[in-house]
Amino acid sequence: MHVLEVKGLSKSFDKIKAVDDVSFFVPEGSVFGLIGRNGAGKTTTIRMMMNIYEPDSGKVTLRGAPVTNEFKQKVGYLPEERGLYKKMNVWDTLMFFARVKGKKGKEIEEKANEYLKKFQLFTRKTSKIQDLSKGNQQKIQFIATILHDPEFLILDEPFSGLDPINTDLLREIIIDLKNQGKVIIFSTHLMDFAEKMCDHIAMIDEGKIILHGSLKEIKTKYGHRNVNITYDGSISFLNGHPIIESIQDFGNTTGITVKEESQTQELLQLLLERDVKVRRFNANDISLHDVFVKLAGDKDMEVANV
Amino acid sequence: MFNFRTMAVIKRELREKIMSKTFIIMTLLLPVFMFGIMAFQTFLLTYDTESNAKLIIVTESPDLTMNLQSDFSQIPIVKQGKYIITFQTLNRQRLQELIAAKKQEMLDDKLNGIIFIPSAALTDKKIEYYSKSPSNSDLFDKLKPTINQALVDGYFHGKQLSQEDIEYARNRVDINGFRISKDNEIEETNAGARIISFVFAFLLYFSLMFIGMMMMRSVVEEKNSKIVEILLSSVEAKELMVGKIIGTAVTGLLQMAIWMLPIIVVISSSIFVIPPELIPNISIGQIIYFLFNYFVGLITFLGLFATVGAIFDNDQDAQSGIWPIMMLIMIPFFISISMNKNPNSVLANVTSLLPFSSIMVMPARMSLVDIPAWQFATAIVVNVGMMLLIFPLAGKIYRIGILLTGKKPKWGEVIKWLRYK
Numbered sequence: 001m002h003v004l005e006v007k008g009l010s011k012s013f014d015k016i017k018a019v020d021d022v023s024f025f026v027p028e029g030s031v032f033g034l035i036g037r038n039g040a041g042k043t044t045t046i047r048m049m050m051n052i053y054e055p056d057s058g059k060v061t062l063r064g065a066p067v068t069n070e071f072k073q074k075v076g077y078l079p080e081e082r083g084l085y086k087k088m089n090v091w092d093t094l095m096f097f098a099r100v101k102g103k104k105g106k107e108i109e110e111k112a113n114e115y116l117k118k119f120q121l122f123t124r125k126t127s128k129i130q131d132l133s134k135g136n137q138q139k140i141q142f143i144a145t146i147l148h149d150p151e152f153l154i155l156d157e158p159f160s161g162l163d164p165i166n167t168d169l170l171r172e173i174i175i176d177l178k179n180q181g182k183v184i185i186f187s188t189h190l191m192d193f194a195e196k197m198c199d200h201i202a203m204i205d206e207g208k209i210i211l212h213g214s215l216k217e218i219k220t221k222y223g224h225r226n227v228n229i230t231y232d233g234s235i236s237f238l239n240g241h242p243i244i245e246s247i248q249d250f251g252n253t254t255g256i257t258v259k260e261e262s263q264t265q266e267l268l269q270l271l272l273e274r275d276v277k278v279r280r281f282n283a284n285d286i287s288l289h290d291v292f293v294k295l296a297g298d299k300d301m302e303v304a305n306v
Numbered sequence: 307m308f309n310f311r312t313m314a315v316i317k318r319e320l321r322e323k324i325m326s327k328t329f330i331i332m333t334l335l336l337p338v339f340m341f342g343i344m345a346f347q348t349f350l351l352t353y354d355t356e357s358n359a360k361l362i363i364v365t366e367s368p369d370l371t372m373n374l375q376s377d378f379s380q381i382p383i384v385k386q387g388k389y390i391i392t393f394q395t396l397n398r399q400r401l402q403e404l405i406a407a408k409k410q411e412m413l414d415d416k417l418n419g420i421i422f423i424p425s426a427a428l429t430d431k432k433i434e435y436y437s438k439s440p441s442n443s444d445l446f447d448k449l450k451p452t453i454n455q456a457l458v459d460g461y462f463h464g465k466q467l468s469q470e471d472i473e474y475a476r477n478r479v480d481i482n483g484f485r486i487s488k489d490n491e492i493e494e495t496n497a498g499a500r501i502i503s504f505v506f507a508f509l510l511y512f513s514l515m516f517i518g519m520m521m522m523r524s525v526v527e528e529k530n531s532k533i534v535e536i537l538l539s540s541v542e543a544k545e546l547m548v549g550k551i552i553g554t555a556v557t558g559l560l561q562m563a564i565w566m567l568p569i570i571v572v573i574s575s576s577i578f579v580i581p582p583e584l585i586p587n588i589s590i591g592q593i594i595y596f597l598f599n600y601f602v603g604l605i606t607f608l609g610l611f612a613t614v615g616a617i618f619d620n621d622q623d624a625q626s627g628i629w630p631i632m633m634l635i636m637i638p639f640f641i642s643i644s645m646n647k648n649p650n651s652v653l654a655n656v657t658s659l660l661p662f663s664s665i666m667v668m669p670a671r672m673s674l675v676d677i678p679a680w681q682f683a684t685a686i687v688v689n690v691g692m693m694l695l696i697f698p699l700a701g702k703i704y705r706i707g708i709l710l711t712g713k714k715p716k717w718g719e720v721i722k723w724l725r726y727k
Contacts, residue, residue, distance in 0.1 A: 014722075052538045052709070069311075069542065077539035083531035088322070099314035100540040144536075154539075 002063075003028045003183055004152075009048055009058035017207050018044045021058070024202040024212045026185060031178055033198035034187040035288065037296075041207040042187040043080065046154055050075060073101050076150035080157040080187075082141050086130040090121065093129060094144055101148040108147065115143045119169070138166050142173060153177055156187045191288040201288070205296040215288075222294065223286035227256045227264055229271070230280040237274055243267065248290055253280075255290045311541040312549040319553025323520070324560070332516070333561050337568060340505065359418045359445060360390045362408070364401055366425045371395045373456045374423075381452055389448075398424065405436050412438050418445065423453065428460050499673050500646045502569070502588060507642035507670040509565055510600060514635050514665075517558045517604065518611040519628075524550070525615030525708075526624050534708050543705035551608045558604045559597065566593055588673050595682065596669045599689065603665030606693040607631065609700040616707035623714050638663035642670035649674040659684050661692040699724060 002025035011019040019041045026032045034042050047053040049060050051067055060067045084093055094112045098104060116122040119139045129137060138161075146153070153174070159167050174197070178184055188194055194201060201218070203211035211218065225245070230253050238244050238256070243263040248255040258267055264283045271278050323329055363378075365371045371393045383389045396404060401422055411417040419437030427433050433453065435446075462472050528534045537546055570593060610631045618624040638657060645654045649671050657663040658671050664685045671677065706723040707715070 047709070050539050051542075052535075072540055075539060077536065079532065079535040079539070081532040081535060083528075083533040083536070085322075085533060086531065088318075092318075092321070096314060096318050097536070097540070099317075100311050100537070102310050 002026060004049070004185075005061045005064075006045070006049060007059050007061070009045065009060070010056045011044055011048060011053060012056055019048065019055075020207040022204065022207070022209050023058075024209055026183060027200055029181055029183065030200045031174075031184045031198045032186065033194040033201040034185065034204060035191060035194050035201055035292070036189065036204035038189055040189075040204045042189075042204060043156060045204065046156060046185075046187055050077060050154065071152075073148075074151040075154055076145040076148065076152070077154045078141065078145045078156065078158055080160060082138075084129045084137060084140060084144070087128055089126050089128050090116070090132070090140055091125045093140060094147055097144040098148050101150075103148045111149075112143070112147055115147065119143065135163050135166055138162060139169070142166075142170060146173065146177070151182060153182055153184045154187075155184070157189070158186065159190075159193070191292060195288045203292060203295065205292075210295045211291065218288075218291060219286055220284070222291045223284045224261050225258050225264075226284065226286040226290065227258065227267060228253050228280070228282040228285045228287065229256065229278060230254075231271065231276050231278050233274075233276040235271070235274075235276055238270070241270070243270075248293065250287070250289065253287070255287060309545070312545045312552075315541060315546055315549025316553040316556075319550055320557060323554060323557040328520075329557065329561070333564050336509075336512070337565060340508070358388050358390075360416065361418050361449075362392050362394060362404070362420045363423065364394045364396050364404065364420060365423045366395065366397055368395045370423060370425075370428070370456065370460055373459055374453070377452050377456050377459075381448075383448060398422075412436075421449070421453075423457075427457060431457055503646055503649075503670045503673040504643060505569075506596065506673060507639055507666055509562065510603070510666045510669065511635060511639040511642075513558060513562060513600070514604065514607050515632075517554060517561075518607050518631070518635075521550070521554050521608050522611040522615040522624055522628065523621060524554075525612050525704075526618060526621055529616065529619050529708055529711070538709070543708060544701050546708075547609075547612055547701055547704050551605060551612060554608055555601060555604045559601050562597060562600050566597065569593065592672055595672075599665060599669060599685070602686075602689045602693055606662070606665070606689070606696055607635070609693070609696045610634075613700040613703045613707070616704040617715060617720055619711045634662045635666070638666040642666050645670060646674055659688060661688050665689060702726070 004026040006025070007023050009019055009022045010017070022041070022045055024034075034045065036042050044053065048055045048058075049067070050072060051060075051069065062071050085096075088096070091112070094116075095104070095108075098108045098112070113122065116125065119142075121136060121139060124132065124136070129140065132140065155174070158170060158174075162170065174184060186194065186198060195215070198215060200214050201211070202209055213221075235247075235254070238247060243258050243260075243266055245257040245259050247257075256267065258264055268278070268281055363371075363374055365374065375393050378384050378391055384391060394404070401420075405420060408417055408420065412419065415438070419435055419440070422434040422436065424432075424434070431454070458472065458475050462475065528537070534546075541549070569588075570590065573588060574590065611628070614627050614631060615624055618627055641653060641657050641663065645651070645667070648654070654667065654671055658667040658677075659681060668677070668682075668685045672682075703720060703723050706726055707720070
């Protein structure tokens with residue numbers, strides 16, 4: 001059974017259909033990525049999953065049962081836009097966020113102390129949030145998200161706005177929680193990041209799910225005519241070549257799709273003949289970005305070219 | 307509805323509000339401020355009385371001059387030397403010369419003025435006053451009775467009238483007001499009733515505005531700083547709103563109860579030596595009604611303030627969106643304070659029973675006149691009913707508004723939110 005299942009969710013605001021018949025599931029023990037452009041409907045979907053918005057239609061089930069407020073107690077949510085009560089002190093803030101999740105008492109206090117020590121904020125317990133640096137405020141925000149020991153972690157664009165030190169810190173926490181068997185759900189527009197962290201994904205575009213499944217399966221499915229190369233030299237001669245279907249330049253790497261699977265070896269040969277120094281050649285490999293572009297079309301690029 | 311989540315929100319609100327400097331200072335300072343204003347007013351009134359004046363009274367007949375001289379010598383302000391009055395007997399022609407001679411003195415404020423009482427005044431009581439500022443009503447209030455007395459004496463002098471008749475003619479009408487009430491005995495109305503009526507209206511006005519704005523700002527802050535998104539991942543919008551309103555309303559009630567303490571002490575003990583006409587005529591029961599009524603009103607208005615806070619995502623927009631609610635507080639306040647002339651007017655009667663306005667008008671009215679039990683009951687039912695009606699609507703708008711940011715919504719759109727799921 002899937003731990004979380006989303007079935008036919010729809011939500012409109014006035015005439016705009018923000019989420020349109022979205023269905024996907026999150027397998028037990030997975031790191032799940034909800035991927036899409038800004039404004040694709042990720043946050044609205046997440047809000048409906050957490051019962052913040054009521055869907056116009058469809059439902060969300062937790063291990064087969066409809067989600068209730070009980071689910072909220074089991075979730076740690078780090079929204080993209082975060083905030084804390086500026087005039088509250090660190091300790092009261094943590095205790096308040098634990099209390100709304102139904103946790104209080106000695107156990108949670110010990111845990112809070114533990115985290116504060118780990119994040120080197122133990123001495124700032126009585127400081128007001130507004131007196132902390134932005135980086136430290138972010139740390140308090142993480143602690144508040146995970147202090148109640150959530151079963152699920154929902155992170156909306158978790159690394160946006162973080163400094164490098166806090167990025168590493170958060171990554172560490174996420175890996176730690178993953179190893180503890182928690183379900184982690186990411187929402188992000190960074191394909192590269194999702195590719196590294198997630199083992200299941202759902203791609204959403206204009207409110208609709210365009211792809212859903214395990215990362216491995218997706219890569220095999222879409223990667224069979226695709227080659228990822230890193231090289232020095234010029235490959236412009238490939239433009240319009242009969243075996244080439246498309247070329248996507250990502251800066252560091254280039255994704256090339258050939259017309260037939262058997263032509264990948266032919267491609268390597270071509271490159272070597274033209275004195276292109278091939279440093280990496282990954283056949284049957286495709287980046288999530290490539291998949292996304294294939295499925296949704298590169299609308300961002302079009303906009304940029306206008 | 308009162309689960310641990312709501313309780314956590316209530317607790318946080320209470321802590322934040324009651325421990326805040328603003329709350330403590332306000333609670334202590336407002337009574338001081340109010341008594342200060344009253345004392346200041348009294349001071350101004352007495353200060354005015356004690357100002358000095360220098361006058362010349364001119365008559366056309368020596369008899370009248372003598373009468374005036376002896377009458378004036380007996381009034382306190384002259385005895386105390388605050389008013390220095392000299393008397394002269396001159397005809398109209400010589401008067402002009404006197405005015406010309408004293409002109410500079412009057413312009414320099416060394417002499418307040420010259421009062422001319424022609425002989426004709428003995429029949430028509432018309433006198434003349436020459437001064438730089440001839441419309442000084444305060445001065446006349448003090449001089450008129452004495453001049454009148456001298457004229458009355460002069461008029462009746464030599465006529466066949468007994469001393470009592472003259473005495474009667476001299477007297478001014480003296481009105482004593484008596485307040486009729488159903489169960490109490492007839493009692494004199496007092497300044498205390500008017501003061502307490504004003505105090506009630508003022509406290510309600512001030513507190514609803516102050517606490518309401520505090521509520522609105524706190525909602526805007528939560529929305530603006532995006533805390534609300536995190537909060538809503540733990541609590542429902544309704545729980546959050548109810549928690550905030552209850553927390554804030556309890557804070558308000560506590561503050562109001564503290565402000566009521568001096569009044570309770572005044573009416574239930576004799577620690578303070580207060581002139582009887584200043585002791586307000588209200589009972590502990592009425593104070594309890596006042597506090598209950600305040601609590602219901604506060605919850606109703608806080609619902610509205612929270613809703614407006616949720617519609618807008620910054621203080622400026624919210625300030626401009628709050629005026630319809632301000633009107634609901636301000637208009638009843640003006641009715642309340644202008645009502646003490648006639649607390650039984652149709653306007654006072656009706657507004658003390660209408661939703662919103664009765665929250666302020668009824669308490670202000672109950673200290674002036676006896677309110678029939680059915681009116682109290684109606685006001686309570688109307689207010690509680692309004693509170694119960696407002697809440698679901700406010701909750702709906704709040705729930706939608708609290709997560710919307712960006713464009714300032716139009717009122718039409720807000721109405722549409724009511725139909726959202």
